[in-house]
Amino acid sequence: MKLxxxxxxxxxxxxxxxxxxxxxxxNNEPASPSxxxxxxxxxxxxxxxxxxxxxxxxxxxxxxxxxxxxxCQGVTINYxxxxxxxxxEAFIAGTADFAGSDSALKEDQQPKADARCxxxxxxxxxxxxxxxxxAYNLTGVENLQLKPATLAKIFAGKxxxxxxxxxxxxxxxxxxxxxxxxxxxxxxxxxxTDNFTDFLGKTAxxxxxxxxxxxWKAPGGTGAKGSDGVASRVKGAEGAIGYMExxxxxxxxxxxxxxxxxxxxxAELTAESAGKTIQGAAIEGQGNDLKMKIDYNTKEAxxxxxxxxxxxIVCEKGTAADKLPLVKGFLGYAASTEGQAELTELGYxxxxxxxxTKVETAVTSLS
Amino acid sequence: xxxxxxxxANAGTGGSPVTNGYGSPAGASxxxxxxxxxxxxxxxxxxxxxxxxxxARRFGAERAFRGLTLAAGTAVLVxxxxxxxxxxxxxxxxxxxNTENFWTFEGWFPNDPEPKFGIGALAFGTVLxxxxxxxxxxxxxxxxxxxxxxxxxRRLGTSLGFLIDLLAAVPSVVFGLWGRDYFSGPVxxxxxxxxxxxxxxxxxGGDGPFGASILLGALVLAIMVLPIITSxxxxxxxxxxxxxxxxxxxxxxxxxxxxxxxxxxYGRPGIIAAVMLGLGRxxxxxxxxxxxxxxxxNISFNLIENGGNTIAANxxxxxxxxxxxxxxxxxxxxxxxxAITLIVNITAxxxxxxxxxFTESAA
Numbered sequence: 001m002k003l004x005x006x007x008x009x010x011x012x013x014x015x016x017x018x019x020x021x022x023x024x025x026x027n028n029e030p031a032s033p034s035x036x037x038x039x040x041x042x043x044x045x046x047x048x049x050x051x052x053x054x055x056x057x058x059x060x061x062x063x064x065x066x067x068x069x070x071x072c073q074g075v076t077i078n079y080x081x082x083x084x085x086x087x088x089e090a091f092i093a094g095t096a097d098f099a100g101s102d103s104a105l106k107e108d109q110q111p112k113a114d115a116r117c118x119x120x121x122x123x124x125x126x127x128x129x130x131x132x133x134x135a136y137n138l139t140g141v142e143n144l145q146l147k148p149a150t151l152a153k154i155f156a157g158k159x160x161x162x163x164x165x166x167x168x169x170x171x172x173x174x175x176x177x178x179x180x181x182x183x184x185x186x187x188x189x190x191x192x193t194d195n196f197t198d199f200l201g202k203t204a205x206x207x208x209x210x211x212x213x214x215x216w217k218a219p220g221g222t223g224a225k226g227s228d229g230v231a232s233r234v235k236g237a238e239g240a241i242g243y244m245e246x247x248x249x250x251x252x253x254x255x256x257x258x259x260x261x262x263x264x265x266x267a268e269l270t271a272e273s274a275g276k277t278i279q280g281a282a283i284e285g286q287g288n289d290l291k292m293k294i295d296y297n298t299k300e301a302x303x304x305x306x307x308x309x310x311x312x313i314v315c316e317k318g319t320a321a322d323k324l325p326l327v328k329g330f331l332g333y334a335a336s337t338e339g340q341a342e343l344t345e346l347g348y349x350x351x352x353x354x355x356x357t358k359v360e361t362a363v364t365s366l367s
Numbered sequence: 368x369x370x371x372x373x374x375x376a377n378a379g380t381g382g383s384p385v386t387n388g389y390g391s392p393a394g395a396s397x398x399x400x401x402x403x404x405x406x407x408x409x410x411x412x413x414x415x416x417x418x419x420x421x422x423a424r425r426f427g428a429e430r431a432f433r434g435l436t437l438a439a440g441t442a443v444l445v446x447x448x449x450x451x452x453x454x455x456x457x458x459x460x461x462x463x464x465n466t467e468n469f470w471t472f473e474g475w476f477p478n479d480p481e482p483k484f485g486i487g488a489l490a491f492g493t494v495l496x497x498x499x500x501x502x503x504x505x506x507x508x509x510x511x512x513x514x515x516x517x518x519x520x521r522r523l524g525t526s527l528g529f530l531i532d533l534l535a536a537v538p539s540v541v542f543g544l545w546g547r548d549y550f551s552g553p554v555x556x557x558x559x560x561x562x563x564x565x566x567x568x569x570x571x572g573g574d575g576p577f578g579a580s581i582l583l584g585a586l587v588l589a590i591m592v593l594p595i596i597t598s599x600x601x602x603x604x605x606x607x608x609x610x611x612x613x614x615x616x617x618x619x620x621x622x623x624x625x626x627x628x629x630x631x632x633y634g635r636p637g638i639i640a641a642v643m644l645g646l647g648r649x650x651x652x653x654x655x656x657x658x659x660x661x662x663x664x665n666i667s668f669n670l671i672e673n674g675g676n677t678i679a680a681n682x683x684x685x686x687x688x689x690x691x692x693x694x695x696x697x698x699x700x701x702x703x704x705x706a707i708t709l710i711v712n713i714t715a716x717x718x719x720x721x722x723x724x725f726t727e728s729a730a
Contacts, residue, residue, distance in 0.1 A: 083687025083688045085693075191688075222674075233551075
């Protein structure tokens with residue numbers, strides 16, 4: 001199971017890389033000097049970059065690193081998925097050239113990060129959108145639809161049977177069995193839990209009283225380590241439901257629930273529907289700092305509301321001169337249309353064009 | 368594996384017993400297993416020299432070696448003291464920041480603005496899962512060891528022994544993934560069966576869900592500690608003096624009576640040491656339990672309902688996203704685990720010392 005899943009992932013990644021590298025060698029080497037608009041995307045520099053942080057974006061990073069290293073000779077980029085907190089610590093300590101994080105720098109972290117960037121400040125660049133899937137294992141029920149309030153009640157343990165009136169109200173056409181609901185949550189602290197509980201708190205205040213945190217605070221339910229653990233546990237038990245990064249739900253072949261959004265419709269999880277939520281998100285940061293505020297109650301038609309934005313945290317100014325071209329080159333590639341296009345296959349959603357251009361501009365102006 | 372502890376055991380006889388006990392459990396266990404042997408071939412006069420030998424020189428190889436072993440022994444103590452000091456220094460600020468009782472609060476939220484965390488449920492889960500794992504593993508391991516040493520044909524015994532040792536080389540994450548993805552199914556069915564027929568025993572009560580439970584964790588742990596206990600006790604059993612065995616047989620004992628009267632009493636300190644080593648591994652096991660347990664923060668003797676948590680598994684789960692207080696809290700939990708292990712080791716030593724006197728007089 002596990003092996004198979006990894007195998008599939010690896011195959012996907014490999015195919016994507018091969019396809020890419022083929023394109024790369026065909027198009028870029030001769031084309032990049034002449035290509036006018038997106039020349040930044042293929043900017044090559046040499047040297048070594050060390051980065052670490054969020055494990056939610058590790059597959060995206062692995063893919064970008066492979067592709068970028070194949071394009072550019074003499075480049076080594078290491079990304080250690082040690083967790084957002086550890087990534088930011090390492091960035092502040094100067095051992096990481098940039099950090100990947102599930103959340104933008106917090107107020108108490110910002111001054112320390114700014115201090116690290118001798119002459120400038122540290123900025124948050126949204127780079128990867130990771131939709132959070134609510135996956136379930138219930139024989140005979142497809143296209144499950146859940147309103148945020150119902151979801152909150154399920155995960156708070158207030159609804160314990162699948163044929164509860166609230167679930168029936170959301171799914172008038174489905175035949176719901178009287179199976180007991182088993183909720184599965186992350187046992188390790190994670191940005192996925194943080195976003196999911198944030199979503200529940202913002203959209204179903206009355207039913208979710210456990211606040212938002214990286215640790216699961218609601219009583220009951222079963223914990224599982226990592227999104228793969230949650231997927232495995234949901235797959236292993238009839239009547240189970242859990243939240244996880246999208247790719248894991250897909251790879252495990254689990255049913256993914258449609259989630260009610262602020263517009264009052266049930267949205268299916270697709271790269272496009274997740275992108276719509278980001279498109280509607282406000283940018284809170286100033287200048288090149290593109291810290292975003294996601295509106296989980298988004299009124300955007302067809303938007304899938306549970307999404308996680310992961311950032312790259314870099315110095316706007318003050319990156320060491322020998323690293324700067326490589327940081328710009330690599331992040332520029334990640335933010336390019338080509339880099340973002342690779343994400344869909346990995347279970348991420350690409351940045352909406354409006355946001356992507358802003359990120360690309362911000363990367364170009366790093367100095 | 369089998370031979371090395373003996374060599375270190377002989378080398379270790381010069382060192383102080385305390386350092387041996389904490390620093391090198393493998394050597395220590397084998398040493399105790401060997402101890403009765405040393406009474407058989409007294410090393411005191413052999414090493415010290417007989418009457419005719421010249422007196423030791425002031426700076427001879429003898430003294431140099433003694434100095435070396437002393438240094439090695441001291442180094443272990445220094446390292447342990449340094450670890451303890453480091454843990455305490457890092458843990459104290461987090462413990463001060465804790466707004467709940469560290470011993471009784473059931474939960475682990477040290478990253479909140481008002482940090483709340485408690486070790487009680489974790490320590491309880493650690494001990495419970497390890498003890499159950501040992502209860503399951505020890506009888507099987509001793510059975511295997513006795514079969515390999517006294518029943519199996521020589522050649523079969525050797526090759527089976529190799530296989531068991533191979534089991535010890537399987538990384539714990541493999542056991543964990545296997546437990547999570549495959550073994551949890553049968554355990555869930557078995558738990559449901561236990562619940563139906565033995566639900567009146569609190570251990571098997573509750574109304575589900577079952578599967579990702581202390582029972583699953585303990586079963587996986589049992590498989591992991593099995594090779595350690597098996598190989599060590601097999602080596603111990605093989606050391607039984609042939610004279611003792613033959614004497615028992617000559618007095619008319621059956622094979623089983625010979626094992627009971629000659630082999631088991633002789634090997635008892637070794638068995639205890641092997642079990643303690645297994646317990647050490649079980650207490651410290653991290654990733655296999657983080658993957659198999661249902662991770663809840665409550666103190667419950669229910670073995671089959673989803674849940675359970677241990678100190679080491681909690682460290683694996685919480686470390687990645689921990690802030691400064693969070694890491695301090697985890698280190699404090701590490702300190703508690705350190706203390707638990709220390710207590711277990713000291714208890715084991717005490718038992719072995721008592722038993723050894725008994726065995727020596729019996730032998």
